Each structure stands twice: as structure tokens, then as C-alpha cells.
Amino acid sequence: MSKVTIYDVARVADVSLATVSRVLNNPEKVKPKTRERVLAAINELGYRPNAIARGLASRRSTNVGLIVPTCSRASVSEMIDGVADIADKYRYSVFLNVTHNENDIATNVWQNMIASQVDGVLMMADKLSDDEIERLANDTVPTVLLSVKDLDGRLPAVLIDYELAAYEATKKLIENGNKDIAFITSSSYYAMNDLKEQGYRRALAEAGLEPRILGLYNKFENSLEAFKEFFANNAAPDAALAVRDSVAVMFMNAAIEHGISVPNDLEIIGFQNTKYAIMSRPQLSTINIPTYDIGAVAMRLLTKLMKEEEVTETQITLPHSFVWRSTTK
Template sequence: MTVTIYDVAREAGVSMATVSRVVNNNPNVKPQTRKKVFEAIERLGYRPNAVARGLASKKTTTVGVVIPDISNAIFAEVARGIEDIANMYHYNIILCNADKKKEKEIRVINTLLEKQVDGLLFMGGAVTDEHIQAFKTANVPIVLCATTDEQGTIPSVDIDHEAAAFDAVSSLIAQGHKSIAMISGTLQDPANGYARFQGYKRALETAGLAYDEELVRVGNYRYESGIEAMKYFLELNNKPTAVFAATDEMAIGAIHAIQDFGLKVPDDISVISVDNSRMASMVRPQLTTVAQPMYDIGAVSMRLLTKLMKKENVDQSKVVLPHELISRQSVIQA
């Protein structure tokens, strides 16, 4: 049979109100009484009913997190930052994978709101009108994590993706590269796709280099799409001397395609990307990349959400964290 608060109170010889105060860490309980209640809890194996406590307090101390691709190491690092800060502030996490599908994202958002979460973190991906509509029906705080909405009306934590791409491509240009291809993410994605594409174009324009549509292929962020895009570039009469990939995973696909073609990285073609996932230092040659502070993005997002949930003062609801170019062995001078 389920052990109730009444059973604990009887076992400890105190009132149910006293047991409730002990369970909820109320300081107004004598140490001797607190010890007696904890001993009774341990003997009986009592576990407080979180649902009942949530109904009484109208708080579940639970946060919903929508993650676009749980198999992607980048998002796993963000989730780790979220979890660490959530633990620090005594919140539990419900993590939901949405497979980068808008319909599933909307469904997951609504499901989490139905579960009475105290707040919601939406991680990655495009924020469409349908997302905005779902967010508007929520009566809890929402923070966008590693993405932003076009209007900038929803609190968010991210990097400047356009500037990150600009810095990556500019570093190639500084090494003397003039024919630079790009493996882009989908241009419907405002961050990893469109913003990084715009950064690529701006770097070319700033250096006085012509933009060539033939040197751009759109991938799906995955390793295989990096291979396919690179195969296309390798068949061109005038092969690029360098490739900028929007993600590490596509960049690694490009490196392997170059090597399979019988060419060398970086001797024949240099490769650079954005992310700085763990895979960037595992591939050979090690990948030069612009680092996103993924753990910090998760941690800062969760901290911002805790402030909003507790109705604390928030100085800045749109947080842009710094990025950093990490030079390794996949880029050399042209």
C-alpha cells in the first residue's frame, strides 16, 4: 500500500502539518522534530506526491525542454548546461526530442504545457508563426535557447550566427583563399541556415570577392549531406580551395569526401566550420571551427528562465554570447 503523509505523522507522533513543513524545508521546525520526521520517512519509505504538492502550490518545479535532435552532440551539451542550473535551483527537467519537425515541435510544446510545467525552454530550429501562436497560449515563461524569433519579442540566449560565419570565412580570406565554397544549412532556419549563409556572403562582399551560386550547396546538418555537397564541389572544373560548412558534422563529411577523392586536407582544400563539437578535435586533420559556448547557452537560458519564473528583475531578455575561432589543422594558406 502507498505510504501517506498521515502514516508518517502517526509514526513520528506529530501532526500532518509538521510533516508537510519538514518535507517542504520550512525552517520553523525544531531540529529534534525534524530528525524524528526524517527517521519516520526513512523507515516507511515515504515519497512526497509531487502532483498533489503541485496542485496545492500551483507550482510543479518542473521545466519542459524541447530539443530538436537528441542524437546531436551539440544539443546534448546545451542540455547538460540546462540540467546543471536546473539542479542548482531545484527544478526537474522533462526533455522532449522533436526530430526537427515543426508539427512534432508544436505537439510537444502543447503536451508540456498540459503537464503544467512552470516554464519552457525551446531549443534550436526556426520559430514560425505556429510556434508563436502556441507560445501565446502558455501562461508560463518561455525562453528560446540557441535560437531567436525574427521579431525578438521572446526572451532568448544565442550567439550571433551571422558574425560567427563572417569570422570563419574572413579567416579563410586572410589566408589567401579566393574560391570559397559553402555547405549551408536550410535557409528556412534563421540561425544555422540563413544567418550563417548571410555571414558567408558578407565576408565575400567585404573582401571584394564575387558571390557564386555554384559554390553553395544546402545540406541538412548531417554528415551524409556534407559528403554529398563536397562530391558536387569536387566535380567542378574549378574546384574551390576552401570550404566553409555551417556545422561540424557536415564539415567532417566534407573532409572525408575530399580524402576519398584522393586529395588532402588542408594541402589541397581547406575546411572550416561553426560549432566546435567534440568531433572537431577527433577527426584527422583536426577541424578549425568557430566555437559556440554550448554549455553556457544552456546554463544561461535556464538561469534566465528561473528569473522569469520567480518574477525577478531581468536586465536583458535577449542575451548574445561570444563566439571564438579555434584554429586547428584543417586550414592552411592558399
């Protein structure tokens, strides 16, 4: 099969070579409809403008793309710091793009990054479809996942063992004498939350206890009201494990407003050990995720893949730990 060239892209998109070049290098200068047509042709043909450049050190772009669902989370900010520090050490520039958890935006962002000749991509996503994983796995541009993974191991990833962390946290709540232990999760699907729930359920099953899944969390702005409504109409659990620190703190605040004493009447454990855990009153017990290290290790792994160095392990699990504060006994 002959190699796909820029001329093929121009022919399929029915545009000039200059237009294709502008889409690749200055996409903001091209009309949206024309840009989308060129990107569609690039995707259809599998054209990769940096394929040759990747083999010639003198012509490397030294650019990497970083795709995140949001920058508003404290954990994402810490992860970006880890990526940036290692990128700077190896003299890579990082192009940051935010998807706001929209799948179509994530797809367009990824295509734009590839067309802009990045040497590699780091991606953090709350959810990835099987089609998206296949596309990333089959592309010539290396991609590393941060704090999330493809359960089939098709893509390199750096994260913690979410199932084990949730299992150990739930075991701690059980050892403290709690029987009615709730799992506070999102009403939307997130793959890593499923792993946390599996660990929670495993610990309860071993103790002969029934799970209590509360899918109350959706968007930050409306979650506190949902938690208040829950306490107004339901019996409070003895303890709770939340999928994020911010969720745990909102759940705790709603409980306290309803006269529930933390930790005397309700023990709570969060996930991540972000600034929310320290700023809350009482301070939150939480699972410490090394988010800075995840970003740094992922960027180092990506540099090896981009340089085609030998990599013995592409599924990297970093250790987690626990920080016991004032919301547990």
C-alpha cells in the first residue's frame, strides 16, 4: 500500500495544499466547515504528518498533547504539575486541551492534536468508549492514559489500584463497627468509579453486609442540594465512602446541617487527598492518590515511547496510602 501524502488529503477534502497546511499548523485561521472537512479526510486516510519527523531527531516537534476533562478539580491541577515538570526536563512543550467530559469534543481535540504534529498524547478521561480506545491503540502516535485505564490493557496507563484502595477503606469502616456503609458515587457512568464500587462491594460481601449505593453526585453545583434532600427524607448511614474528596465534603456538610455528628454518628472517607480534605471541618480522612507522581511517571513513560526506547511495563500501578483525620474514629 502506497504511503498517504498531503496531496491525497487535499484531493479527498477538495481543498488546496495550502489549506491542508493551514489546518495542520494554524487551524484557527481556517473556516470551521473547511477545517472539519480536512480533518475528516486526515482521519479517513490515516494520514500522519509527523510520521517521518518522528524518525528524525532533528525534525521532532518536541510537542506533546495533554487532554483532560476539566481543570477545576484539584487533583487534575496536581497531575498537570507533574506532567509539566518532567516535560520541561526533557524539553517538551505541552499543549493543554479541556474536553469538559464531552465525547465529541474529546474526539475533535485528539484529531486536532494529531494534525498539529504532536509527538505523543497524554489523556485523562472520566470515560472512554471501546471505539475510542481502539482508535488510540491503533494510531502511530503514542498515547498514555493518566489515572484511568483500558481494562483490556490495550493502552499504556499510570494509575493506582482503585479496587484495592476502596476495599481497604471499606474494611477500615467495618473494623470500626459500622454496619450500614454507603458508597457515594456519580449518577453518570465513570469506569474508575466502577472499580471503586467493586472494592467496596467485595469488603461488604466478606463481612456479610448489604451494600447501599447512593448515586447522588452529578454536577458540583447541584450536588449539595441533592445531599440535603437525601438527609431530609432518608435515614443516615453509619458510614460512607465517597468517590472524591469534594463529594465527601458536600455529603458531610449536608449531614451536619441535619444535626448529624461527624464522626460520632457518621464516619466518612474520601478519595484523592486534595485541598478539600484539609480545608473541611472536621478535616477529612481520605485515600491518598499520588496525583503529581501519576502525571510525572506518565510523562516519563511517554518520552520513552516517543523515542522508541525499550519499555518493560506499560501498565504502571503506583502505591496509594491513607490519611486518617477527624472524620473517622
